[in-house]
Structure formats: C-alpha cells, structure tokens
Amino acid sequence: MEGHQRNLYLYERFNARVLGVSRDDVLTLKYWAKGLDLSFPLLSNITAFLGVSVGAQPDGQPIFGRLTIIVDRKGIIRYAREGSPDFKDILLFLKKLNQEGGKS
Amino acid sequence: MKKRILTALSLVLVLAWVSGCATSGPSRPVPYKLTPQGMVIWEDEYEFLPPPPDWKLLRVEDPTGDINFGFTHADPGPFPSVTTMAYDEDPFGCSPGFENREREFFKRFLFNAILQFQILEKKKVQVVGGEGLQVDVEGKDPVKGEKVRARVVFGKRGDRIVGFYITQWRPMDGVYDMLTFDIFDKFVKSFQFLKRSFYETL
Numbered sequence: 001m002e003g004h005q006r007n008l009y010l011y012e013r014f015n016a017r018v019l020g021v022s023r024d025d026v027l028t029l030k031y032w033a034k035g036l037d038l039s040f041p042l043l044s045n046i047t048a049f050l051g052v053s054v055g056a057q058p059d060g061q062p063i064f065g066r067l068t069i070i071v072d073r074k075g076i077i078r079y080a081r082e083g084s085p086d087f088k089d090i091l092l093f094l095k096k097l098n099q100e101g102g103k104s
Numbered sequence: 105m106k107k108r109i110l111t112a113l114s115l116v117l118v119l120a121w122v123s124g125c126a127t128s129g130p131s132r133p134v135p136y137k138l139t140p141q142g143m144v145i146w147e148d149e150y151e152f153l154p155p156p157p158d159w160k161l162l163r164v165e166d167p168t169g170d171i172n173f174g175f176t177h178a179d180p181g182p183f184p185s186v187t188t189m190a191y192d193e194d195p196f197g198c199s200p201g202f203e204n205r206e207r208e209f210f211k212r213f214l215f216n217a218i219l220q221f222q223i224l225e226k227k228k229v230q231v232v233g234g235e236g237l238q239v240d241v242e243g244k245d246p247v248k249g250e251k252v253r254a255r256v257v258f259g260k261r262g263d264r265i266v267g268f269y270i271t272q273w274r275p276m277d278g279v280y281d282m283l284t285f286d287i288f289d290k291f292v293k294s295f296q297f298l299k300r301s302f303y304e305t306l
Contacts, residue, residue, distance in 0.1 A: 002196065002197070002198055003194065005198035006194060006198045006264065009200075009263065010303065010306060013306075035211070036198075037197070037198055037199070037208055038198075088302055091303075091306060092306075095306060
C-alpha cells in the first residue's frame with residue numbers, strides 16, 4: 001500500500017485512481033490507513049462480494065488473496081496479477097492505457 | 105468535457121494485503137563490476153565505493169524493491185554484534201519531503217525488533233548531488249539486553265526519496281565501533297546515479 005501511495009503522483013499523470021479493498025472493518029482500515037499515512041480510499045468489503053466477483057478470495061479462505069486489477073474507464077478489467085504488486089509493471093501498463101485513451 | 109471524462113480513465117484496485125516478506129531466490133549472474141579505481145558499478149545504474157573485502161554482500165530478491173543491496177559485517181563480540189548497511193530505492197514512508205518521510209520512516213524502521221528509538225542527531229547533508237537529511241538514532245531493548253545504533257541518510261533521486269542506512273547491533277553493555285560508520289559515510293558520499301531512474305523516464 002505504501003508503494004501505491006508513493007506512486008500517486010504518477011497514477012495522477014496517467015489518469016488513474018487507486019482503491020484498496022479488504023474484508024477488514026471500517027475502524028480497522030481507518031487506523032491502518034492512518035498508521036501508513038495513506039490518502040487514497042480503502043473499501044471495507046466485509047461480505048466479500050467484490051473480492052469474490054474478481055476471484056480474489058481463494059476457496060475455503062476467510063480473507064482475500066493479494067490481487068491487483070486495473071479497470072479501464074469502460075469498466076473492463078484490463079490487468080490482473082496475483083501476489084505482491086509489481087509497481088513498475090503497473091505503471092507501464094497505466095502509461096500504455098493512458099496513451100490508448102488519448103488516441104480514442 | 106473530454107478531459108473530465110478522461111480523468112476517470114482507469115482505476116487500480118488493490119484487493120487485500122498481507123505483510124510482504126523479502127525472500128531469497130535462485131542464484132543469478134553477478135550484477136556488478138569493479139573499476140580499476142576500486143569503485144563498484146552496480147547494474148550500470150549506480151557507482152559507489154564498496155566497504156572492505158571482509159564485508160559480505162547482501163542481495164534481496166524482492167519485487168517491491170525494499171532493499172536493492174547492502175553489505176553485512178560480523179563484528180567481534182557476543183551476539184548480536186553485527187553491522188549492516190544498505191541502499192534502499194524506496195525507504196519506508198511515502199512523502200516526497202525529508203521531514204515527513206523521516207517521521208514515516210521511523211514508524212517502520214526495525215519494526216520487528218520493537219525498539220523505542222531516540223534521535224541522537226539530525227542534520228542536513230549533501231548526498232547524491234543534492235541536499236539530504238542524516239539522522240542518527242539509538243534503540244534499546246532492555247528485555248533482550250540488546251541495543252542498536254543506526255544512521256539513516258535520505259537523499260533524492262528525481263522526485264523520489266531514496267535511503268541509505270547502517271545498523272550496528274550490540275549487547276547492552278557492548279561498545280559501538282564508530283569507525284564502521286566512517287566506512288558507511290564513504291559509501292554514501294561516493295554514491296552516484298549513472299542514469300535516470302525508471303520513474304524519471306515514465
């Protein structure tokens with residue numbers, strides 16, 4: 001999450017916004033965001049419907065697995081990677097996506 | 105109008121998180137070369153004066169780039185007498201300014217050791233061709249009977265803050281070897297970027 005916070009100025013450049021989603025409750029996320037000095041929104045998805053809808057919740061597990069997805073302005077998932085975020089890969093993808101958007 | 109539509113071009117969704125840990129991977133080719141002048145060229149990206157040969161190289165295979173590389177030295181004396189220094193492309197914290205970054209950094213630095221740090225000295229320094237901030241701290245663990253002295257130097261690479269640090273662990277009644285901090289200072293002072301960072305080329 002800190003990595004995303006560091007990259008906010010670059011996401012801004014590429015017309016992207018970042019949201020974090022977790023099964024934790026709002027209060028937990030509030031303190032967690034404060035502890036890490038995060039300024040982007042964290043969504044509390046206790047019922048897990050959002051994570052389940054994008055395959056982030058492994059069968060039989062009570063929490064989401066780590067997953068980064070990029071949704072374009074039409075709502076289409078253009079990028080999905082499990083595990084720790086590869087920030088350089090994400091930035092290069094957003095740059096490409098932004099360039100595509102500029103041409104259309 | 106088009107501009108307003110484009111502001112919501114894309115959205116990065118990050119689902120869940122767990123604490124990330126650096127892991128060692130399979131061996132790969134040596135990422136550095138030595139110059140006749142005794143400098144190290146690291147992946148054609150950095151140049152620096154390495155510590156003496158009895159320091160061991162630390163490489164961390166970490167996709168988030170927590171630590172790019174560092175060096176460690178087993179010091180004489182009982183556990184935990186060891187000194188480690190490192191260059192970090194993305195030190196803890198997020199702020200692009202030194203003062204805020206320092207505050208954020210020390211919330212996480214050596215977090216697992218559960219130490220209370222006391223700032224011993226804080227001063228502006230010149231590092232990697234620009235202004236930087238050097239902070240000396242000491243942390244103590246009276247339960248384990250251990251202490252650590254550290255120096256952290258924040259510098260800038262483009263818009264982003266990079267960090268250098270040295271940590272020297274000792275038993276509570278042990279004596280720090282300040283000459284080792286001179287080796288670290290030479291490492292930091294000699295450090296140069298040989299090309300623009302990934303972030304500067306975006």
